Amino acid sequence: MADKRDYYEVLGLKKGAAEEEIKKAFRKKAMEFHPDKNPGDKAAEDKFKEVNEAYGILSDKEKKDLYDRFGHAGVDPNAGFGGGGFSGFGGGFGGGAGGADFSDLFGDLFGGMFGGGGGAQRRRNGPKKGRDLQHGLRITFKEAAFGTKKKIKLKRQSDCPACNGTGAKDGTAKHTCETCHGTGQVQTQQRTAFGTFTNVGACPTCRGKGEIIDTPCTECSGTGKIIREFTLSVDIPAGVDSDSVITLRGQGEPGTNGGPAGDLYIVLQVEPHEVFTRDGNDLYLDMPITFEQAALGTKLIVPTLTEKVSYKVPAGTQPDAVFRLKGKGIKALRRSAFGSEYGDLYVKMVLEVPTKLSGDQKKAIKKMAEELGSDAYPQKNKFSKCMEKMF
Ligand SMILES: [Zn+2]
Numbered sequence: 001m002a003d004k005r006d007y008y009e010v011l012g013l014k015k016g017a018a019e020e021e022i023k024k025a026f027r028k029k030a031m032e033f034h035p036d037k038n039p040g041d042k043a044a045e046d047k048f049k050e051v052n053e054a055y056g057i058l059s060d061k062e063k064k065d066l067y068d069r070f071g072h073a074g075v076d077p078n079a080g081f082g083g084g085g086f087s088g089f090g091g092g093f094g095g096g097a098g099g100a101d102f103s104d105l106f107g108d109l110f111g112g113m114f115g116g117g118g119g120a121q122r123r124r125n126g127p128k129k130g131r132d133l134q135h136g137l138r139i140t141f142k143e144a145a146f147g148t149k150k151k152i153k154l155k156r157q158s159d160c161p162a163c164n165g166t167g168a169k170d171g172t173a174k175h176t177c178e179t180c181h182g183t184g185q186v187q188t189q190q191r192t193a194f195g196t197f198t199n200v201g202a203c204p205t206c207r208g209k210g211e212i213i214d215t216p217c218t219e220c221s222g223t224g225k226i227i228r229e230f231t232l233s234v235d236i237p238a239g240v241d242s243d244s245v246i247t248l249r250g251q252g253e254p255g256t257n258g259g260p261a262g263d264l265y266i267v268l269q270v271e272p273h274e275v276f277t278r279d280g281n282d283l284y285l286d287m288p289i290t291f292e293q294a295a296l297g298t299k300l301i302v303p304t305l306t307e308k309v310s311y312k313v314p315a316g317t318q319p320d321a322v323f324r325l326k327g328k329g330i331k332a333l334r335r336s337a338f339g340s341e342y343g344d345l346y347v348k349m350v351l352e353v354p355t356k357l358s359g360d361q362k363k364a365i366k367k368m369a370e371e372l373g374s375d376a377y378p379q380k381n382k383f384s385k386c387m388e389k390m391f
C-alpha cells in the first residue's frame, strides 16, 4: 500500500477538503483523463482509474472518515486492521475502482460510458456485486474495552429458495429477450458539447435482465429475491470505540448473475460508563476527596475497569490535581510502534466541601483558619498582590 497515492492528492485537493470541492475536482479530473478523450493512452486510463477510486472513497462519508483517520489502511479491503491477527476491521471498500456513482454527477451525458474501455459492448446483465449493508450496534463501555461476541438480527435480501433465485416458477423456462438479444442493453447515440457519445441504457423490454421469465415465481414475484431475517454472530475486539466499524465480508446482499455478495458494516455505538469517560485508550475518572484527605494525605481506593487499587495521595494535594495510573486504561485496538498496549487511567481529585455545618463545626473551622493565618495560602497571597496592582 506504500506506493498508493494520497486520495486528496490524486484529486489535486488539500487534506480534508469539503464535499463540494471533492465533487468539483473529480468532475474536472474525470473529464481530463476520460478514456474517450484519450483513446489508447494507457497512462490516462490508469489516472482515470485512480481518480475514480479516490472519488469512490472520498464521496462516501463513512469511508472518507475512515480514510481521514487511518489512511489507506482504513479503507483498503486487503489491509487487515488491528495488528494482532484481527483482520475483519476497518471498513473495507469492496467496490474498488468503479465504486463511484457517476450517474448523479454526469447525468445522461456520460451515462453508460463508465463500463471500462469501450463500455458499449459490456453486458449489463453480467455479474454484479451485491449491495453493502450497514447495521448499528450498541455495546456497553466494558464490552468495548474488553471485546465481546454479539448476536445480531437483521433483515437482508437473499435468493428466493422457491426458485433458487432465478425468478422463474419451478419447472418453467426463461427465453432470451428479443429487443436486446440477451445483452440487457440498448444503445443510442447522443451529440453533446464534448462530442458524440454512445449512450447505453437498460433494455425496456426485459428491464436489463436480458431474458424474459414466462411464468414468474409466486414467492418472489419473479424478482428471485426475498427479504429474510438473519442472525449473525459478530466478534468485537477489545479497544473498539463509538463509530468503530466492523466489516463482515460477504454478509451484505447477494450479488446478481453470479457476482459476489456485498459486505456488512457494523457501526458501533458505545454506551457511556457511570464513572469513567474515555479518550482514545485513556480513561478519566473524577475522584471525590475531602478537605482533610487532601490536606493530610490519604490512601484512596480507586476503581479501575477490572479491580480496585490502592493509591497513596500525598499531603497537601490540591483540588483538580490529576494522578496517572499507568497501563490502567483500555487495551489498544492496534498497538502503535511507540505506545504501550494499554492506555492510562487519569484520576482527578475533586474536592468536596461540606455544606451542612453545625455551629460547633463552623467554630472549629474558623479556629483552624485563624491558626493557619495567611501564610498557609501562597497562591491566594500571590493572587491578592496581582489584584492590588490591577486596581
Ligand atoms: Zn422465487
Ligand SMILES: [Zn+2]
Pocket: 177, 178, 179, 180, 181, 182, 183, 184, 185, 203, 204, 205, 206, 207, 208, 209, 210, 211
Ligand atoms: Zn431486453
